[in-house]
Amino acid sequence: xxxxxxxxxxxxxxxxxxxxxxxxxxxxxxxxxxxxxxxxxxxxxxxxxxxxxxxxxxxxxxxxxxxxxxxxxxxxxxxxxxxxxxxxxxxxxxxxxxxxxxxxxxxxxxxxxxxxxxxxxxxxxxxxxxxxxxxxxx
Numbered sequence: 001x002x003x004x005x006x007x008x009x010x011x012x013x014x015x016x017x018x019x020x021x022x023x024x025x026x027x028x029x030x031x032x033x034x035x036x037x038x039x040x041x042x043x044x045x046x047x048x049x050x051x052x053x054x055x056x057x058x059x060x061x062x063x064x065x066x067x068x069x070x071x072x073x074x075x076x077x078x079x080x081x082x083x084x085x086x087x088x089x090x091x092x093x094x095x096x097x098x099x100x101x102x103x104x105x106x107x108x109x110x111x112x113x114x115x116x117x118x119x120x121x122x123x124x125x126x127x128x129x130x131x132x133x134x135x136x137x138x
Contacts, residue, residue, distance in 0.1 A: 001092045002051075003085070004063030004099065009051065013063065013101045020136035022128045024070075024106045027136050030099045032061075051099055061099040062088045070107040076116040080104060080125055087129040094137040102132070 004010055016030035032051055051061055064084040066077040084102045088095075113121040 001059055001089055002061045004061055004101065009061075009099065010063055010065065010101060013061075013099045014065075014103075016099075020132050021105075022132045022135075024104060024108065024125075024128055025132050026103045026105050027132050028101045028103060029096075029136070031096070032098055058097050060088075060092060060095045060097055063099075063101045065101055065103040067104060070104045073116050076108075076121075079117050079122065083122065083125045083129060087126060087133060090130075091133040091137060095133070096138060100136075102129070 004013065013028050013030040016028055018026050019029045020027040062085065064081045066080050068077070071077045071080060088100070088102070108121060108124065113124070115121070
């Protein structure tokens, strides 16, 4: 699974459709063309220009978007991102070849999860991410 790296890639995927939601997360997807030759070349602005989609590199792309609004502490944001990338690898074979962004859309209760890296928070995040990806798999 490849990771999204640039702001333009994230913006392109966020402009796509929302394919799955849970209480705290949303999964956005942008379908990629079947062949690279169809939409690359001079002046191309299609998804293939942003994501290398040719040959053996035909695999899903994943990105994590964790706003400070919902996870104030950097240690919490990083722990959630690690969970997103780990769970997405488990579902790599079930996801279509497309670009995906997992977005945190609500904060976890700081009264319930006092520590930013508590086992309870990690279990809650992992469970919800597994549900998110299971709903999105065709």
